[in-house]
Amino acid sequence: MGPRRDPVDDRTKLYACERIPNEHGGEGKFTSRIESVRSGDGSPGRDCTDSEDDRKRLGGDGVLAEVLTVFINGLQQGAIYVLVAIGLSIILGTLKFVNFAHGALYLVGTYVGLLVTLEIQLTDGKLAEWGFTSIGLGWGFLAALVIVPIVVFAVGLLMERFVARPFYDRPDTDQILLTFGLAIVVQEVFKILFGGQSYNFARPGWASGPVDLPIIGAFPEWRLYVIGITAVLVAGVYALVEFTDFGLVVRAGTRDAEMVELLGIKLSRPYLMVFGVGAALAGVAGVVGGPLYAVNPNIGTEILVPAFLVVVIGGVGSITGAVLGGILLGETLAILVAVAPQWSQVGIYVLAAVVLLARPQGLLGSEEVTP
Amino acid sequence: MSDDDRLLELDDVDAYYGESHILRDVSLGVAGGEVCALLGRNGAGKTTTLRAVAGARPPEVRDGRISFKGEDVTAMEPEDISARGISLVPEERRVFPNLSVAENLHLAEVSENASNTVGRSLGQVQVEHVGMTTEQVYEEFPRLRERNSQQAGTLSGGEQQMLAIARALKQNTDLLLLDEPYEGLAPQIIADVEDAIRRISESGTTILLVEQNAVAAMDIADRCYVVDQGSIVFEGTATELREDDETRERYLGV
Numbered sequence: 261m262g263p264r265r266d267p268v269d270d271r272t273k274l275y276a277c278e279r280i281p282n283e284h285g286g287e288g289k290f291t292s293r294i295e296s297v298r299s300g301d302g303s304p305g306r307d308c309t310d311s312e313d314d315r316k317r318l319g320g321d322g323v324l325a326e327v328l329t330v331f332i333n334g335l336q337q338g339a340i341y342v343l344v345a346i347g348l349s350i351i352l353g354t355l356k357f358v359n360f361a362h363g364a365l366y367l368v369g370t371y372v373g374l375l376v377t378l379e380i381q382l383t384d385g386k387l388a389e390w391g392f393t394s395i396g397l398g399w400g401f402l403a404a405l406v407i408v409p410i411v412v413f414a415v416g417l418l419m420e421r422f423v424a425r426p427f428y429d430r431p432d433t434d435q436i437l438l439t440f441g442l443a444i445v446v447q448e449v450f451k452i453l454f455g456g457q458s459y460n461f462a463r464p465g466w467a468s469g470p471v472d473l474p475i476i477g478a479f480p481e482w483r484l485y486v487i488g489i490t491a492v493l494v495a496g497v498y499a500l501v502e503f504t505d506f507g508l509v510v511r512a513g514t515r516d517a518e519m520v521e522l523l524g525i526k527l528s529r530p531y532l533m534v535f536g537v538g539a540a541l542a543g544v545a546g547v548v549g550g551p552l553y554a555v556n557p558n559i560g561t562e563i564l565v566p567a568f569l570v571v572v573i574g575g576v577g578s579i580t581g582a583v584l585g586g587i588l589l590g591e592t593l594a595i596l597v598a599v600a601p602q603w604s605q606v607g608i609y610v611l612a613a614v615v616l617l618a619r620p621q622g623l624l625g626s627e628e629v630t631p
Numbered sequence: 632m633s634d635d636d637r638l639l640e641l642d643d644v645d646a647y648y649g650e651s652h653i654l655r656d657v658s659l660g661v662a663g664g665e666v667c668a669l670l671g672r673n674g675a676g677k678t679t680t681l682r683a684v685a686g687a688r689p690p691e692v693r694d695g696r697i698s699f700k701g702e703d704v705t706a707m708e709p710e711d712i713s714a715r716g717i718s719l720v721p722e723e724r725r726v727f728p729n730l731s732v733a734e735n736l737h738l739a740e741v742s743e744n745a746s747n748t749v750g751r752s753l754g755q756v757q758v759e760h761v762g763m764t765t766e767q768v769y770e771e772f773p774r775l776r777e778r779n780s781q782q783a784g785t786l787s788g789g790e791q792q793m794l795a796i797a798r799a800l801k802q803n804t805d806l807l808l809l810d811e812p813y814e815g816l817a818p819q820i821i822a823d824v825e826d827a828i829r830r831i832s833e834s835g836t837t838i839l840l841v842e843q844n845a846v847a848a849m850d851i852a853d854r855c856y857v858v859d860q861g862s863i864v865f866e867g868t869a870t871e872l873r874e875d876d877e878t879r880e881r882y883l884g885v
């Protein structure tokens with residue numbers, strides 16, 4: 261990231277910093293972030309850097325540009341939610357397993373992505389105490405995009421075998437206690453190792469700058485990549501569920517697992533795959549979201565709540581529902597942040613409540629996994 | 632029937648649903664090639680018997696032995712039992728309503744296809760009757776071809792029964808377990824299903840049939856067992872059962 265170029269007005273900073281207020285956790289933190297930008301100590305590449313480099317068009321191109329910007333920002337925000345929520349939704353729909361540790365996979369994805377992409381300086385945490393002052397491979401972002409899904413896929417497989425599987429027949433409350441506990445353990449382990457501070461996850465060089473869009477003008481290129489990568493992955497998962505034998509078995513098994521077994525099909529392997537694929541998607545979300553948001557040990561639990569809202573809004577087990585729910589939530593957030601930022605936190609819950617009142621099973625919810 | 636002829640054999644099987652003792656010392660045998668009917672009132676233990684054979688849980692078989700082709704299958708998983716050539720067409724058909732007819736049929740192939748990444752290799756298991764191809768199934772049940780892209784949940788009861796049987800026939804099946812195939816079907820459709828069962832039997836597949844409709848079952852069965860309160864109370868040919876007024880009135884109400 262280059263140095264600060266243009267002075268920006270306070271409103272722009274506010275806007276940029278409030279993209280995902282749920283990750284900031286409340287008014288207090290909000291303010292401190294805004295202050296940090298104001299005072300100019302938001303380090304380059306951190307979660308507020310857009311405001312410096314990319315958003316200089318504000319105030320220039322009128323209402324349409326503003327609306328389109330909000331829309332694309334909403335899509336991008338929604339894309340991250342979709343990536344996390346799909347796994348959550350199909351694991352809940354297929355395996356009937358409530359995974360509160362799903363956010364931990366996002367956390368792992370972000371940190372592994374950071375370490376593959378860059379070499380970071382450690383100042384805090386046990387690793388620094390043990391003498392690792394700098395850590396990371398520095399192989400760049402493309403490497404991270406390939407390696408992270410594989411790593412987190414493997415983590416997902418381990419999670420299925422050793423955490424989820426023994427609890428499939430247990431009540432939801434047991435599953436929640438177990439996985440919520442696991443989420444906290446993972447978060448604390450990262451905190452111990454890397455310290456509690458935020459790391460700077462710079463965008464890849466090839467997508468770090470603004471790109472000129474019609475009407476809107478300059479727009480952060482990376483956000484478009486996030487939308488594009490998500491679209492490709494969602495299409496892939498859709499095809500997997502709709503057109504392959506694996507998907508057929510999963511769809512059938514979601515509806516009537518015993519009958520599938522009576523047909524001579526062992527479900528443990530497809531179930532393992534479902535978990536792995538869901539985990540890998542959350543891992544990718546961590547990588548592509550890393551450069552947009554803060555990288556600290558809390559991001560896993562912070563992404564979990566909106567991801568669950570997306571599942572609830574879209575309907576458990578529905579991939580299309582997760583996409584719809586994610587976009588709806590992302591857009592709602594983006595619009596509220598633009599027009600009434602103090603309501604953005606409340607807004608997403610109101611959205612979920614309204615959808616649930618109208619359709620308790622979610623927009624596209626049914627009993628089975630649908631493409 | 633000598634013991635050597637027995638394809639399926641249950642020896643003093645005791646099965647439980649939770650703590651409820653459902654099957655009490657059930658012993659029965661099904662010979663290769665025959666149509667055997669298990670009759671009795673609602674709740675007598677007929678479905679439990681079929682589920683126990685197919686490896687479904689519950690019931691839990693706590694005592695006794697179920698053997699198929701001489702091999703003990705009592706504690707096996709349903710998918711392993713299926714791989715040995717036993718297919719269950721369960722009560723209420725249990726077709727996948729969210730899948731199309733073609734997908735329902737294709738699912739039966741997934742389990743057999745050794746090279747498939749989802750299904751498993753059948754390994755050394757020898758199954759005599761190779762499953763039908765989709766084309767053969769469609770010839771047997773032309774209605775299914777007409778509706779192959781339709782969701783199975785939208786089919787009529789009779790069509791769903793055809794689909795459930797067709798699905799079983801697509802598998803390598805030596806023993807077909809049919810649970811109440813006539814349930815909820817109109818008389819005309821019952822005749823169609825009856826025809827289908829006869830043709831399957833003529834092709835050499837052994838059939839163990841559970842029915843409440845004793846009259847219809849006696850029409851196609853070679854031999855019958857009558858079960859009451861979890862115990863076998865009659866064993867004999869269909870002709871013998873027809874002549875045994877007391878058993879029929881007492882246990883079957885006909």
